[in-house]
Amino acid sequence: MSDEPLLNLHSLSFSHTDAEPVLAEVDLALRAGERIGLQGAIGSGKTTLLHLVVGLLAPDRGRIEIFGKPRREEHDFWEVRERVGLLFQDPDDQLFCPTVEEDVAFGPLNQGKSREAAHHAVHEALALVGMAGLEHRITHHLSGGEKRLVSLATLLAMHPDVLLLDEPENGLDPPSYERVQNLLLSLPQAMIIVSHNADFLRAVTHRCLCLAGGRLQNKSW
Numbered sequence: 172m173s174d175e176p177l178l179n180l181h182s183l184s185f186s187h188t189d190a191e192p193v194l195a196e197v198d199l200a201l202r203a204g205e206r207i208g209l210q211g212a213i214g215s216g217k218t219t220l221l222h223l224v225v226g227l228l229a230p231d232r233g234r235i236e237i238f239g240k241p242r243r244e245e246h247d248f249w250e251v252r253e254r255v256g257l258l259f260q261d262p263d264d265q266l267f268c269p270t271v272e273e274d275v276a277f278g279p280l281n282q283g284k285s286r287e288a289a290h291h292a293v294h295e296a297l298a299l300v301g302m303a304g305l306e307h308r309i310t311h312h313l314s315g316g317e318k319r320l321v322s323l324a325t326l327l328a329m330h331p332d333v334l335l336l337d338e339p340e341n342g343l344d345p346p347s348y349e350r351v352q353n354l355l356l357s358l359p360q361a362m363i364i365v366s367h368n369a370d371f372l373r374a375v376t377h378r379c380l381c382l383a384g385g386r387l388q389n390k391s392w
Contacts, residue, residue, distance in 0.1 A: 174202065175202070175203075175239070176200040176201055176202050176236075177201055177202060177203055177237065177238060177332060177333055177361050178199070178200065178201040178224060178236070178237050178255075178333060178361070178363075179199075179200050179201075179234075179235075179236040179237075180197055180198060180199040180200075180223075180224075180233065180234075180235055180236075181198060181233055181234040181235075181236070182196045182197070182198060182232065182233040182234065183196070183197040183198070183199075183220075183223065183230050183232070183233035183234070183235065184196055184197070184230060184231045184232040184233055184385075185216070185219060185223060185228065185230050185231055186231055191385075192231075192385045193215075193216040193219050193385060194216050194219065194220060194223075194230075194382075194385050195384070195385035195386055196233070196385075196386065197220065197233070197385070197386065197387055198387070199220075199380070199387060201333065201361050201363060202361065203332075203361055204359065204361055205361050205362075205377055206355070206361070206362045206364065206375060206376040206377050207362065207363050207364070207376060207377065207378060207379070207380060208364050208365075208366065208372035208373075208375075208376035208378070208379035208380065208390075209363055209364065209365045209366075209379070209380055209381075209382060210365075210366065210367065210369070210372065210379060210380070210381050210382070210390060211381055211382035211383055212383070215382045215383060216382050216385065217337070217365045217382055218260055218337055218365065220382070221257060221335045221337060221363065221365065222257075223235065224237070224251075224255065224257075224335060224363075225248060225251055225252055225255055225257050225335070226242065226245065226247070226248030226251060226252070237251050237255070238250070238251075238254065238332075253282060253329070253331075254331050254332045254333065255331055255332065255333040255334075255335060256326030256327075256329060256331035256333070256334050256335065256360075257326075257335045257337075258322055258323060258326060258334070258335065258336045258337055258339055259322065259337060260337040260338055260341075260365075262315070262318035262319050262321070262322040263318070265322040265325060266310045266311075266318060266321060266322060266325070268310060269309065269310065270306070270307055270308065270309060270310060271297070271302070271305045271306055271307070271308045271310055271313070271321050272293055272306035272307060274310055274321060274325055275292075275293040275296055275297060275306075275321065275324050275325050275328050276289045276290070276292070276293050276328070277325065278325055278326070278328055278329040279292045279293075279328050279329060282329060289328075292328040292329075292330075293306065293324075293328060294306070295327075295328070296324040296325070296327040296328035297321070297324050299324065299327055299354060300320040300321070300323050300324045300327070300350070300351070300354065301320065301346075301347060301350045302317065302320050302321055302324060305317070305321070315342045316342050316343045316344060316347055319339070319341065319342055319343065320343070320347060320351070323336075323339060323351070327358075331360060332360060332361065333360060333361045333362070333363075334358070334360045334361070334362040334363075334364075335362070335363050336355075336362060336363070336364045336365065337365045338365055338366055338367070339351055339355070339364065339366070340352070340366060340368060340371050341366075348371075352371065352374055352375055355375045356374075356375055362376075364376060
């Protein structure tokens with residue numbers, strides 16, 4: 172792993188309007204090839220932290236540096252969203268096209284790839300998550316587990332440098348759970364993986380952090 176962080180959060184704080192701080196002076200560095208687990212109680216700010224990284228929310232205070240550049244304004248995050256894949260907690264927030272193929276192809280086409288290259292990326296990504304052959308399925312007819320796997324495929328098709336995964340194993344049957352676990356272990360990308368499943372995080376991450384009271388703490392197994 173490189174010593175130079177891909178992602179660096181400095182004293183990051185965030186609160187919803189007229190509410191107690193969700194995040195308070197959070198520092199976090201993610202390096203190339205590193206997989207960090209993130210745990211915490213419901214409402215502790217785990218998803219909020221991921222959304223701040225890709226610019227869906229703006230911090231109250233602190234500094235976000237990604238790929239060696241400060242990210243402050245909306246246009247600063249355009250490059251980030253091309254190179255950082257965010258898996259939403261709810262697949263229905265991620266999938267919006269009529270068919271599986273269109274959903275998975277959306278990212279590569281937006282990156283400027285040809286239709287042929289995007290078609291290849293779709294088949295490659297669906298095969299990785301065990302969903303080959305579902306290209307022409309109607310997306311909203313999929314089961315919850317299938318939607319989660321297709322959502323993951325939409326990220327992999329873009330070949331990002333960093334993956335931010337919000338409960339990637341949630342709702343999967345045992346074979347799919349094992350496939351995702353093995354897939355994450357095989358991928359080269361740096362990752363932050365949110366999960367309530369300690370066994371899953373122990374299997375797929377290098378270290379784990381716990382978010383409590385707005386602050387990050389090292390978690391020991």
